[in-house]
Amino acid sequence: MSSSQQTNLPLPQYYAKTLQSLLPIFDDSLPLSEPSTQAQLAKATDDLYLISRMLTSLGVFSDNEGLDELGDRELVFMTVPWVLGEAEAKGGLGGYPDRIAALRRSDTAFNAFLGLLQTYNVFGSDEQAEGSSSTAPGAVPSDPGQRREAKIRAYRREKELKERISAALPDHPEPSSSPLTFVLSLLPNETGASSTSVNEEEPDLRNACIQVLQLLHSLTTTTLGNTAMELSILSQAPSEPTSGPIEDPRTRRQETEDAQWRLDRTPGSYKPKELISGGGKVLRPFTILPSTTALSDRERLRSEVFRASHRLPTMTIDEYLAEEDAMGNIIRGGGQASYDAPTESELLELEAENDGTAAGAEAAEKRRAKTENWAQYTDDNKKGAGNTMNRG
Structure with missing residues (x-):
């Protein structure tokens, strides 16, 4: 379906079509490193920005309105900033500057989502009391005991909300489904079986939508903390070189002369099994090279200043890690997701x-x-x- 055909759809169906394209990305069914996945993500992100501008031009949300004045279908569109924040957080894989810019756009979208919930006072007195007793969105408690209690409290609340949402929605999705699946269940399908009117009232749908917003609010507070941590790490990373130095032809000529007079085998002619035994014992000295062969001349010249008079066998990092993985010396797992898991x-x-x-x-x-x-x-x-x- 072309872009012009999509924009001719009613706004609820246009939003549902955009979420359908994002669902395999949010479910980790498609690898983010693939160019096709990033292109699909960029297209969906542009559609989300267009939907956000359409909502602003139509005046769907206003600071002078209350939650009771919003229709069921209008209430669903409060999830647009959250989906936009998640989509931006999955992009920016072109380098440090692109990643930092994507995380900042994600942070802006998440804060807009929290501001919209606060403007319409979506949460009742119980939720407000619970939110006032917790830390600010994105803040991580310094005390390990408080972090553990906050993690257990958030896990328990999210599990309860998912079970309630699954029971309230008509198609009854699994409680373990992606939050985007819950949002998509609130919108009309592609065939238009559900009504596209934004003023039709359905009590069950309205209660389920409010519970979905509560779930997304709980997920946002955790995501903002992870975003702030990643931005802090990226801000301390070394800057990437814009361009490499000019190649010196004399260096290439010297390498050719060295290759003619050295009688040992070339570095790439050795197999990993000839350098490391199955038990991890080094059979002969070798040099570990970076995984990429596109090294700058400056790095190559610096490594050859105090080199040996004879040529040592070489093994790339990828080959070395493959041997270590085959011997079971690499521990998998860990990371922020493992730290947050109960x-x-x-x-x-x-x-x-x-x-x-x-x-x-x-x-x-x-x-x-x-x-x-x-x-x-x-x-x-x-x-x-x-x-x-x-x-x-």
Whole structure:
């Protein structure tokens, strides 16, 4: 469908069509590093900016209105800034400047989303009381105990909201679905089966939409903290060179003469198995090169100032990491997502709170067995019992 044909659609269907193109990207079904994925993301981002301008020109949202004055279909469009912030956060992979600019645009969109929720007072008294007791959006508590409590509280609230939203929506999506799936369920499908009027009132849809906004608000506070952390790291990164130095033809001639008089094998003729054994033992000295062959002359000349009189075998970083991975020396996982994820003990504690269910009873039994095993281990192994070499 061309751009002109899309803009001729009613605004709800145009928004739904844009979210359909973003859904495989938000679900991580498409790799972000692929140029086709980035092109699809850029096209959807431009459509979101166009939808945002259309909402502004139509005057859908106003500072003089209240939440009760908005129709159900108008309420759905409050999610546009959040989707725009998530889309911008997934772009900017062309280098440090592009990434920093994308993160700043994402931060602006998320703050516009929070400002819109605050203007219309979307949250009730309970949500406002909970928000006032927590830290500001994007702020990370310095105390580890407070960070752990905030993480558990956010996880518990998001899980409860997803279950409520799944039960309230007509098509009943899975609670583990992407938040974009919940937003898409609030809009008419491509065939126009749902009404495209922005004034039609549906109580169930309105309650589900408010719960979706609450879920997106909870996700935004976490995302803003991660964005601020990444911007802080990128601001301290070294600047990228704009252009490489001019190549000196004398250097290439010297390399040709060296290759003629050296009798050993060329660096790239050795296989990784000839340099490192299966047990990780180095069989002969070698040099680790960067993964890219497009090295600047300045870096190459600097590495050859104090080189050996003979040519050493070489192995790229990619080949070295492949050998280490084959021997099981690379630990996978970790990162910010692993840090934010609840631990096994925290998940058992949350599941054990579901009284009267089989899953809750099973989780409580696992938690009791784990505690009993740890207590038995501490009784059998007193503190300091293994310190036989360095008593003191």
